[in-house]
Amino acid sequence: MTHDYESVWGYRLKWAYMLTLVGALMLPVFYTLYISFNYGGFGAARYEFTWLWYRTLFENQEIRATLSWTALIAAIVVACTIPMAVLAAKFYQRTRLKVPFVFLMLSPLFVPADVTAAALLVYFKNLNAVAEAAFGQSWFELSLWTAVAGQITWCLPYAFVVILVTMARFRPEQAEAARTCGANAWQAFWHVEFPQIRPGVLSATAFVVILSFNEYVRTNFLKGGFDTFPTYLVSYMLNTGMTPEVYAMAGLFAVVSMAVVGLVLVMAMTRGRA
Amino acid sequence: MSAAGTDAMTNRPTPTPAAVEAEGITKNYGPVTALKPTSFAIPAGRYFVLLGPSGGGKTTTLRMIAGLIRPTGGRVRINGVDVTDQPADRRDTSMVFQGSALFPHMTVEQNVAYGLTLRRLPRDAIRAQVLDMLKLVGLAGFERRRPHELSGGQQQRVQLARALVLKTSVILLDEPLAALDAQLRRDMCFELKHIQESVGITFVHVTHNQEEAMTVADEIALIADGELVESGTPGHMYESPRRRFTAGFVGENTLFDGIVRHDGAAASLAVAEGLSLPLPPAPGVDWASADGRAAAVSVKAEDFRLAAGAGAEPGAVETPVEVVDAFYLGFSTVMHVRLPTGHAATVRMATRSLPGRFAPGDRAFLSWRPDAVRVHLA
Numbered sequence: 136m137t138h139d140y141e142s143v144w145g146y147r148l149k150w151a152y153m154l155t156l157v158g159a160l161m162l163p164v165f166y167t168l169y170i171s172f173n174y175g176g177f178g179a180a181r182y183e184f185t186w187l188w189y190r191t192l193f194e195n196q197e198i199r200a201t202l203s204w205t206a207l208i209a210a211i212v213v214a215c216t217i218p219m220a221v222l223a224a225k226f227y228q229r230t231r232l233k234v235p236f237v238f239l240m241l242s243p244l245f246v247p248a249d250v251t252a253a254a255l256l257v258y259f260k261n262l263n264a265v266a267e268a269a270f271g272q273s274w275f276e277l278s279l280w281t282a283v284a285g286q287i288t289w290c291l292p293y294a295f296v297v298i299l300v301t302m303a304r305f306r307p308e309q310a311e312a313a314r315t316c317g318a319n320a321w322q323a324f325w326h327v328e329f330p331q332i333r334p335g336v337l338s339a340t341a342f343v344v345i346l347s348f349n350e351y352v353r354t355n356f357l358k359g360g361f362d363t364f365p366t367y368l369v370s371y372m373l374n375t376g377m378t379p380e381v382y383a384m385a386g387l388f389a390v391v392s393m394a395v396v397g398l399v400l401v402m403a404m405t406r407g408r409a
Numbered sequence: 410m411s412a413a414g415t416d417a418m419t420n421r422p423t424p425t426p427a428a429v430e431a432e433g434i435t436k437n438y439g440p441v442t443a444l445k446p447t448s449f450a451i452p453a454g455r456y457f458v459l460l461g462p463s464g465g466g467k468t469t470t471l472r473m474i475a476g477l478i479r480p481t482g483g484r485v486r487i488n489g490v491d492v493t494d495q496p497a498d499r500r501d502t503s504m505v506f507q508g509s510a511l512f513p514h515m516t517v518e519q520n521v522a523y524g525l526t527l528r529r530l531p532r533d534a535i536r537a538q539v540l541d542m543l544k545l546v547g548l549a550g551f552e553r554r555r556p557h558e559l560s561g562g563q564q565q566r567v568q569l570a571r572a573l574v575l576k577t578s579v580i581l582l583d584e585p586l587a588a589l590d591a592q593l594r595r596d597m598c599f600e601l602k603h604i605q606e607s608v609g610i611t612f613v614h615v616t617h618n619q620e621e622a623m624t625v626a627d628e629i630a631l632i633a634d635g636e637l638v639e640s641g642t643p644g645h646m647y648e649s650p651r652r653r654f655t656a657g658f659v660g661e662n663t664l665f666d667g668i669v670r671h672d673g674a675a676a677s678l679a680v681a682e683g684l685s686l687p688l689p690p691a692p693g694v695d696w697a698s699a700d701g702r703a704a705a706v707s708v709k710a711e712d713f714r715l716a717a718g719a720g721a722e723p724g725a726v727e728t729p730v731e732v733v734d735a736f737y738l739g740f741s742t743v744m745h746v747r748l749p750t751g752h753a754a755t756v757r758m759a760t761r762s763l764p765g766r767f768a769p770g771d772r773a774f775l776s777w778r779p780d781a782v783r784v785h786l787a
Contacts, residue, residue: 308510311477314497315504315581316524316571326523330514 164389171386176379188383198384201367208279208354208363209347212286216343217336219287220294224302225324240295243288252356255285259357278359285353290346294339301335302328334403341399345392364388426489428453428579428611429474434483436469443469445636446483451613451628453488453578456605458626459615462658465633468583471615475581476500488578503572504581508588510568511556517543517567518552524575542570545604562593569601573608582614586621598624619659623647631655653785656707663754664707671700678706678784681750687726689780705785710757712781715744716774717764725776730754732771746775 170176174183192198223240230236243251256277263275275281305328313323329336351365358366368384375381427450436443444466451457459467472478474485476497484493492500503524511520518539525535543549546566556564565585572580585601586594602625605612616622622629623643630640631654639646639655650656657664667680669688676688676696686706688696714722715730730746733753737760744756744767754775767773 306509308506309512311497312504312506312510312568312571313512313523314477315475315502316575317498317527318523319496319498322527327512 167382168386168389171379171382173379176382177377188379189387191380192383192387197362198364198367201362201364204279204361205348205363205365208283208286209344211279211283212290212347213340213343215283216287216290216294217298217340219291220298220339221332221336223291223295224299227299228302228307241292244292248289248352249356251288252285252353255281255288255353256356276359277357279361281357281359282354282363285357286347286350289350289353290343293346294343297339297342298332298335301332305331337402338399341395345395348395349388349392425453426486427451428455428488429457429613430486430489431470431474432484432486434470434473434480434485436466436473436478437481442635444473444632447632447637448483449630449637449640451611453611454609456602456612456614456625456627458622458629459613459632460619460622460626460629460659461617461632461638463617466635467615467617467632470632471581471583471613474579474613475502475504501577502579502581503575503577504583505565505568505572505585507584508561508564511564511571513556515555516552517548517554517556517559520556520567521570521574523571538574539570542574543567545573545607546570547600561589562597565589565597569604573604573610577610579611579613582612584615584617586616587618594618594621595624601625629659631658633658649783650707651785652787653705653707656705656783656785661710661755661757662707663710663713664705665752666703666705669696669699669702669704671696673697678704680752684728684748684750684752686782687779688784689782691784694784694786699786702786706782707785708754708777708781708783710743710755711741712777713754713756713758714776715746715756715758715763715767716776717771719774721774722776722778725778727774727776730773730775732767732769732773734769735767737766746773748775 171188172184172186173179174185174187175181176188227233227236227240259275259277259281263273266272266274309327309331310323313327314320318326349365350363351369354363355366355369362370364384365388368381368388371384372381429451431447431449433446433448434444435446447466447470459470461467469478473480474487476492476495476499480493484491486492487501490501497504512523515523518536521539521542522535525538530538540549540552543551546569548563548566548570551559551563551567556567559567565588568585569580582601586597589597598621601612601614605625612625614622614625623646626643628640629643629646631638631646631652633654638658639650639652646655646659650659653664653666656662665678665680665684665686667678667686670677670679670685676699678686678688680686688706690696714725715732716722719727719729728748730748733745733747735742735744740760741757742760742763744758746754746756748754756775
């Protein structure tokens with residue numbers, strides 16, 4: 136919709152600018168997708184459409200294992216991060232030290248990924264040494280859980296911000312009204328506040344799924360004896376170069392991420408209409 | 410202000426415990442005092458209004474009765490039971506908020522039913538009670554609507570139904586009509602009063618609007634600057650306020666501050682050089698001993714009379730004035746006048762009883778009966 140007194144050409148220019156920008160950014164991704172369906176792969180003399188590379192991908196036991204690991208980690212990270220983010224947002228409303236608290240919550244974003252990852256790696260190694268000396272147990276050996284911990288430090292700030300923004304729109308007198316109707320604090324939250332922040336919780340969940348699914352640096356440092364899809368993709372590329380399988384993996388990666396975003400958009404739009 | 414366990418209007422001990430009793434409740438936020446120690450008792454079945462300017466402490470008082478904020482000191486009792494340490498959901502009270510307190514994701518029916526579903530009543534019983542309440546507030550047929558599909562007045566009716574359906578012994582209303590336009594507010598006032606009379610539940614209603622307070626209240630408590638200034642029936646607050654602040658806040662009064670002078674026979678209030686107002690006999694006041702004391706008097710705008718010539722009202726106190734401005738309001742006309750001493754006074758007269766139209770700058774005579782003067786020693 137144009138503003139009544141806005142120049143039509145200014146309006147068209149904005150659209151042209153946006154489409155060019157997005158196009159320029161996304162073009163390599165679409166090109167990768169395009170190549171991934173080519174029988175000859177990159178640099179072939181002629182284009183021949185095929186599902187072959189995707190089929191190879193899914194027939195590869197190793198890759199299927201990495202996909203399961205990736206999905207499992209994403210599920211655990213969501214299950215931990217979302218309640219933590221909701222709690223943090225609730226705490227933010229109560230605390231009087233709002234600025235320091237937000238800074239603390241967002242601080243993982245200010246530290247480079249490899250620094251966080253290396254620091255956590257050293258931290259877990261030390262903890263493990265202590266646990267082994269004190270209890271004879273290697274509780275902090277690199278494993279699924281150390282990778283999950285690393286990813287939570289990365290996902291929590293985003294989930295916190297998304298939920299906080301939705302929560303800010305909630306009118307606190309509604310929770311008070313619930314209390315005066317006889318609801319205890321938990322019931323007031325669960326019956327009245329939560330249904331209203333649900334869209335924020337959903338977007339935060341989608342966001343965390345994508346962040347977890349795409350995470351490479353921390354996972355690579357902190358994972359146990361397994362590979363996630365990104366770590367596998369990178370090591371595969373480093374070992375074999377850009378084979379047609381790599382294009383297929385990259386294509387799969389892009390499609391899944393965009394599908395998650397698309398799903399959230401569709402849900403948001405159907406909710407808005409209802 | 411009345412002692413605990415007594416009727417605030419008659420000061421007689423109440424036979425049954427008061428519906429709401431505040432005993433020295435106070436609220437401090439760090440160094441800021443929102444409410445100084447305040448005590449009052451509201452007998453069951455009374456429509457009680459907490460009236461006062463914004464930020465005076467009336468909403469703080471109401472929220473302490475509701476259990477939404479904890480008093481810094483003092484006790485709150487509902488039906489004689491000390492509930493000071495109980496949160497809102499454990500008290501025999503329900504509440505209507507200023508606005509947007511309906512649950513937007515629920516229908517009207519679900520909103521009203523919410524408290525009953527928490528009590529795990531059978532579904533049929535809940536539905537029957539909800540429909541009854543919606544009928545009582547004039548919203549039968551609106552069950553399936555969502556709050557955003559209702560007007561401001563309808564939303565407040567739903568809130569009232571949501572509070573009434575719980576059959577609590579007290580309903581608290583925090584500026585329930587403040588978001589409505591003037592005409593609707595007036596109609597809703599009458600309706601609130603009718604509903605309260607028909608259900609017989611104790612209502613405690615917070616407002617800054619004195620017309621609203623006068624319309625609904627059996628008893629008004631004026632709260633300002635964190636303290637209970639004065640309480641009484643609307644008639645008392647309007648006709649014979651004890652405190653100077655009450656006279657300034659309720660009604661349309663002209664106030665004069667001065668020093669009591671007693672010459673052995675009659676008392677007067679020396680307001681300024683050349684302005685001395687005769688004081689009527691006041692019950693319980695010995696003017697002779699009050700000589701030299703600071704006091705204030707007030708006169709209601711409708712107790713003044715403005716005439717073009719002197720001596721229009723025999724036996725009245727009279728002073729020449731200059732008309733500052735005059736506003737024709739239909740039934741009545743309001744005129745602001747200035748006394749020779751510079752003091753301002755507000756006069757309201759029935760338009761048809763005016764001898765003619767006064768214009769700014771006109772010379773006129775202001776008169777009032779001596780017994781129209783109310784004395785405020787505090």
